[in-house]
Amino acid sequence: MKKLNKKRTIIIGVLFLSIFILGFFQNAKISKAQPQYESGNITVNSNFLILENSDESSDKINRNSVNITLPSSTWNVTDITLNFTSIKLGKEVKPIEDQGASIDKKIVWNGKKGYGVQINITEPTTLYGVEIFGAKAEDPVYPPSAGVYVQIRGFDDVDFKPNDTIYASVDINMESLGWHPHIFSNSIDLPVGYYYLVINGSALTNLDRTTYYWVYNDTNSVHQDLWTAKLDNVWDKEDQGKPFLYKLIQRVNRSYNTD
Numbered sequence: 001m002k003k004l005n006k007k008r009t010i011i012i013g014v015l016f017l018s019i020f021i022l023g024f025f026q027n028a029k030i031s032k033a034q035p036q037y038e039s040g041n042i043t044v045n046s047n048f049l050i051l052e053n054s055d056e057s058s059d060k061i062n063r064n065s066v067n068i069t070l071p072s073s074t075w076n077v078t079d080i081t082l083n084f085t086s087i088k089l090g091k092e093v094k095p096i097e098d099q100g101a102s103i104d105k106k107i108v109w110n111g112k113k114g115y116g117v118q119i120n121i122t123e124p125t126t127l128y129g130v131e132i133f134g135a136k137a138e139d140p141v142y143p144p145s146a147g148v149y150v151q152i153r154g155f156d157d158v159d160f161k162p163n164d165t166i167y168a169s170v171d172i173n174m175e176s177l178g179w180h181p182h183i184f185s186n187s188i189d190l191p192v193g194y195y196y197l198v199i200n201g202s203a204l205t206n207l208d209r210t211t212y213y214w215v216y217n218d219t220n221s222v223h224q225d226l227w228t229a230k231l232d233n234v235w236d237k238e239d240q241g242k243p244f245l246y247k248l249i250q251r252v253n254r255s256y257n258t259d
Contacts, residue, residue, distance in 0.1 A: 087256045091128060094250055097217055097226075097243045098133070105134070106244075108148065108201050108212035114231030115214055116162050116198035117244040118155065121190050124253040127152065127168070129183035130197055132214060133245035136174040139209030146203030148172045148212060150182045155194035160237040161229045162196040172199060174212065181249065189253075197246055202231060216244040 070077070096119075106115055130150065138144070150172050154165030168184040199214055216228070224241035 089252050089254055091249065091251045093131065094248045096247060097221060097223055097245050098247065099217070099245075105213045105215050108199055108204075108214070112230055112232055113201045113204050114199050114235075115238075115244065116153070116196045116229040116231075116235070117216075117246060118160075118226040118228070119152070119195040119197050119248070120226065121192055121195060124192065125190050125248075126187050126251045126253060127184070127190055127248060128187045128251070129170070129181060129249040131179045131181045131247040131249065132174070132197075132199070133177075133179050134174050134212065134214040135177035136172075137211040137213070139211075142207055142209035144210045145205055145208055146201070148199065148201040148204070151198050151200050152184075152188065152190075153196045153198055155196055157194060160227045160240075161235045162198055167195070169200075172212065177213070177215075179247070183249070196229065197244075198229070198231070200231065214244050216242055218242045 068080075097117075106112075108114060130152075132150065148171070149169045151169045152167040154163040154167070156163045167188050167190070168186075170182050170184055173182060174180045199212060201212070219242075221241055221243055223243050226243040227240050228238045228242060228244060229235055230238045
């Protein structure tokens with residue numbers, strides 16, 4: 001009987017000791033997780049990872065580099081994505097024939113009512129106008145009786161002369177010898193192909209004495225393939241490799257792959 005009581009006492013004692021130990025560690029965990037209260041505020045120490053990003057969108061014209069301003073000097077850039085869209089070439093004045101070892105002049109008058117030079121468009125192009133190198137000598141007694149025009153015309157690829165298609169036309173504007181811009185009232189979109197730039201005075205009469213000079217390069221031109229034409233009642237080819245001096249006011253419609 002005493003052994004049974006003693007055994008029961010040991011079991012109960014071990015049970016109370018286990019409960020005491022479990023309660024001690026539970027209280028220790030709870031007390032460790034309890035926040036510190038100071039003047040009614042709860043203070044919790046934590047670390048947070050904050051990811052920031054910035055977007056910049058603007059137009060850059062005639063740039064070969066791009067500078068990106070960061071919002072803060074503390075930024076540490078680990079990844080950057082650049083997305084370029086709507087890349088286009090701007091308007092430019094492109095010289096085609098503007099110099100030569102020997103330069104002479106041809107005259108719109110004295111039986112000739114026009115001259116032209118071949119244009120070679122190698123990429124889809126928007127044409128705003130042209131510049132031609134020449135001069136006008138107006139006769140005060142016999143002023144022009146009809147209009148004279150600077151035109152873009154089609155190209156006859158059989159006879160190498162201007163055809164009847166007129167893409168753009170503007171009144172000629174020349175005074176003293178030099179470069180003279182001629183801007184079309186509306187720009188024209190030209191696909192790849194051959195065209196003619198002409199001075200057209202087809203309505204002039206034999207009474208007109210005003211002279212229009214258009215300078216051309218009669219030797220050592222870099223464009224030996226370009227044809228010229230003359231208007232003597234009808235258009236006809238004249239020379240090859242002796243082009244008139246001209247520039248194109250244009251924008252090339254070139255496509256870019258930004259991948």
